[in-house]
Amino acid sequence: MGKTHSLSDAKLQEELKSSGQIPAHIAIIMDGNGRWARKRGLPRVAGHKRGVDTVKEIVETCAQIGVQYLTLYTFSTENWFRPREEVSTLMRLLVNSLQNRCKELMDNDVRLTAIGNVETMPKEVQKELYEAFEKTKNNKRMILNLALSYSGRWELVEAVKEIAKLAADRKINPNEINEQSISNHLTTKDIPDPDLLIRTSGEFRVSNFLLWQIAYTEFYISDVYWPDFKRKHLYEAIKSYQTRERRFGRVSEQLIKNDKGLKNVPNLPKETV
Secondary structure, eight states: OOSOOOHHHHHHHHHHHHHSOOOSEEEEEOOOHHHHHHHTTOOHHHHHHHHHHHHHHHHHHHHHHTOSEEEEEEEEGGGGGSOHHHHHHHHHHHHHHHHHHHHHHHHTTEEEEEESOGGGSOHHHHHHHHHHHHHHTTOOSEEEEEEEEEOHHHHHHHHHHHHHHHHHTTSSOGGGOOHHHHHTTSTTTTSOOOSEEEEOTTOOOOTTSSTTTTTTOEEEEOOSOGGGOOHHHHHHHHHHHHTOOOOTTSOGGGOEEOTTSOEEOOOOOGGGO
């Protein structure tokens, strides 16, 4: 994850930044590693290894263009049901990446965080993960957020449990529970909801990812398998995002455009919150 990139790419990035708003938070469902490998007559592990290289490129690019948060669906709760050998390979790749690329995160001023049931990950993964958290905790340029042993339904269940306990202990009034209350008990409570969700490999589903948070997220589906997803594909996704009018349930006339092209959305009436 180097600090430099070609002059032509730098020009493309400047054009992208001047053409519209860069999403503050991008979430990606990195899909298609297995199919990429199968198409080439290779074992699935080859697709996963190539996919790690794509992560490096996309993280670097997002940091360069001003994305503030990048959430990658790295390993879902359902992925534990894959063949044992494949799961073991994925864990080894994760450990190797954390060991070998922490310096790159430091060089690019990227902070690493994670969401999900991290305690179910192998001890070696947890060790490398927490060491990377500590090393990068003061980095400011971008937050790289890994979804590990994560599912949207698991997250919502855990939030409900926490809120129910607070209500049982009479620390909150059940009648005062609202959307913000739930958001405050999600694993993403410290970061904004995604502006743009990218899914590679052409699949049209969210796969139990950030179910609460993507209520008003813009979707972009790419037919490209994750190992082949490059900077240019990310730029295409962002260009598509820049053409969208995000109305959040309102009509166009209710949106106030300022001179930067950003939309200031009025507050909802209290009775609808």
